Amino acid sequence: MTHPPQGWYPAPESAHRSRCGPAARPPAWTKATTATLLACLLLTIAATAGSAVLVQRAHAENDEEPVRVLDGFLEAALRGDRGWEAFAAPRIAEEFAVSDPFRGERSTAQALEMEIEYSILDFRLSAHNTERSHYAQALVEFTYDYVVLEERHHASVVQLIWLTRPFYYAGRDGPATPAPASEPERVGPWKVTAIGAAGEEHERQGPPRSTTSLEATEAREGDALHCGSPAAVLAEMSESSRRTNSAVSSCLYGEDGAFAGGEEISREDLGKVFPLIDEFRERTLPEELVHIRTGANDTAQVFAPFEQYLIPAGEEDYVLTIAPLTDGEEMVYRVISIQELQVPRP
Secondary structure: OOOOOOOOOOOHHHHHHHHHOOOOOOOOOOHHHHHHHHHHHHHHHHHHHHHHHHHHHHHHHHHHHHHHHHHHHHHHHHOOOHHHHHHEOHHHHHHOOOOEOOOEOHHHHHHOOOEEEEEEEEEEEOOOOOOOOOEEEEEEEEEEEEEEOOEEEEEEEEEEEEEEOOEEOOOOOOOEOOOOOOOOOEEOOOEEEEEEEOOHHHHHHOOOOEEEOOEOOOOOOOHHHHOOOHHHHHHHHHHHHHHHOOOOOOOEOOOOOOOEOOOOOOHHHHHHHOOOOOOOOHHHOOOOOEEEOOOOOOOOOOOOOOEEEEEOOOOOOEEEEEEEEEOOOOEEEEEEEEEEOOOOOO
């Protein structure tokens, strides 16, 4: 055993004298001595307990951090507050440049009097604790309440949200996957980095991936041909615009062709700028028709409560909102809203 250098400890004699006086006889054990020892013992126990509480609190705050980031992201996004960008990776902010996650384009949300609530159904970390985790998955159910032509409707969708944070190790220029045997030099903050559709394994353990109260009360003649998908709806509107110089469609929500925003929108002006679409498949949609992100990736096979498309038109850009309706067996799609874009296009 290596001893500390001389002088590190006080001399035994001076230490004894300072506590007990002259060393003529052993010190007497008195009630005061007992009280002092008890006080010291209580202080030691209190200090140890206090340290344990601080450690537990630090671990608890660390465990709560990704959930706090998720809640901050969701609460801001669902009320249309761009403050959600502080909780998201830059890529997410770029993808939702003219919309808010899950809420969509702002003027449409206002016109539909949209209210959204969320519930975290499941939350999983990549490791057994937060300290060693570099990503997390949250299964979240969104419940929508909105109005179309003075009728109140409800919808729900379950989506998978990913959060990640970078781990930085000595000798590496960029972030890396956590190494069990190594301690990182630093760890970056948690951020929401992806939004996707819930898989079939999630559907087995939770609610249906989507529901809607919108119903097709009666079939229309063109439903099978023109209203079977959002791309088909857009293609039919494109053809009608070329033929009639007006944005008309058999897939408009109301029986008389009504939709939210119909009083403020000029169908003739929209028909003049509606882009050319030749086929009923989404991969053929022209570049000038922008699919506005509202939730899961565009390729996700999930019936979201609605889909939105941006039609650039110079001074006034238009936002089409298309929603699925159930006829008891299959889905048909209707244009429920056309609004002018409220946020300047990037």
